[in-house]
Amino acid sequence: MNSRVALVTGAGSGIGAGTAKALAAQGNRVALVDRSDRAQAVADEIRESGGTAMAVQADISDPDAVTQAVEEVTATLGPVEVLVNNAGFARDNMVLDMPLADWDSVMATHLRGSFLMLKATAPAMREAGWGRVVNISSISALVDGDRANYVAAKAGLEGFTRATALDLAPFGITVNAIGPGVVVTEMTKVSAARAGRTLDEHIEVQRQSIPRGRVGTPHDIARAVLFFTAEDADYVTGQVIYVSGGPHG
Ligand SMILES: NC(=O)c1ccc[n+]([C@@H]2O[C@H](COP(=O)([O-])OP(=O)(O)OC[C@H]3O[C@@H](n4cnc5c(N)ncnc54)[C@H](O)[C@@H]3O)[C@@H](O)[C@H]2O)c1
Structure with a gap:
């Protein structure tokens, strides 16, 4: 059992909700951050089954909202020790038909949001000498059609994972990514x-x-999150695991 403070973004739905529940079932105190109000119901469900959880409504692409959300979590549950950058969405189109707004919004959540969340939480992990960051990428990071914004964002997130794994390794913080199918x-x-x-x-x-x-199911992805965030998962960092039912295009 772990008893860490874990923050999961996009936890009001899908993979984020499944991951938050799995982390809570392991004994972690979980903060569910989502721009929609759906995280509240997931947090209630976790509490009803005996876990510790709080929901915070915030858009992770907004620096002030991120600062405020992390302050609220820290004041309520304690400093964040596990960060799962999961929030995301797609705005698909053939590249020549892709509006600039759809390019910008996808980058803003997947890349800017992950950067802001890391900046807001990793200083406390550095101080503690222990931390786990998991970024939710996609098999689309390798290649996919009609979604150049999403592919570029996920490939960028994998680069961000490797780069920040180097920066943070001396402080006992691992940074890894999962690429769901x-x-x-x-x-x-x-x-x-x-x-x-x-x-x-x-x-x-x-x-x-x-x-x-x-x-796949959210549980399939949560299994891999639990591997990367385990108490003694100290020697795996800067890696991507594709959880996709086997290699395919
Ligand atoms: N479902 C898949 O097949 C699949 C495959 C590969 C990767 N992924 C990735 O998994 C992650 C989760 O996707 P999902 O399938 O669970 O989607 P989902 O739509 O079920 O959940 C995503 C959640 O993220 C939240 N969100 C989006 N932008 C946000 C922002 N700026 N700030 C705060 N919250 C925000 C949404 O409100 C939503 O609750 C995403 O990063 C997605 O790219 C999903």
Whole structure:
């Protein structure tokens, strides 16, 4: 069992909610940060099952909101020791049809948001001489069509992971990334609608290209988060694990 303070962004839904629940089930005190108000219900669920959790509504691309959120968490639960940069979304389009606003908003959440969260939390980890940061990337970091903004943001996040792993290694802080494949969440519903398919049709089409023969669940991703954030996971840093049911395009 761990009893660390863990902050998960985008914890009101999907992978973030699953990760927050898994960290809480391990005994961690969890802060669920989301720009929507959905994190409150997830925090309530964790508390009802005996865990410790708080929800904070904040947009992680806003520096003042990030500072305020981390201050609130620190005052309530204590200094953040585990950070999971998970918040994200896609605004897909062929590059020539991509509005600048969609480029900027995807970069602002995935890259700027992860940078701001790291800057706000890692000083306390450095002081404690122990910390864990996990960035949620995607297999799209390798390549994907009609989503140059998302691919660039996730590839950037993996570069950020390696660079910050070097900067923070001397202080006992590890920084790693997880690249999920298809995981059924709200995001999948958006992708299905964009492809003109029902959710079930979309899942079946995706499933056919996955070696493991099934799509992923938030629990599959949370398993990898628990590996990277374990108390003694001290010697793995700057790495990316693709949790995608086997290599596929
Ligand atoms: N679902 C997949 O198939 C899949 C695959 C690969 C990677 N991912 C990545 O996993 C992460 C979680 O995605 P999901 O599928 O659980 O999506 P989701 O839509 O279910 O949840 C994402 C959450 O992030 C929150 N969020 C978005 N921008 C935010 C911001 N600026 N500030 C605060 N909160 C914000 C949303 O409100 C939402 O609650 C994302 O980074 C996504 O890119 C998902």
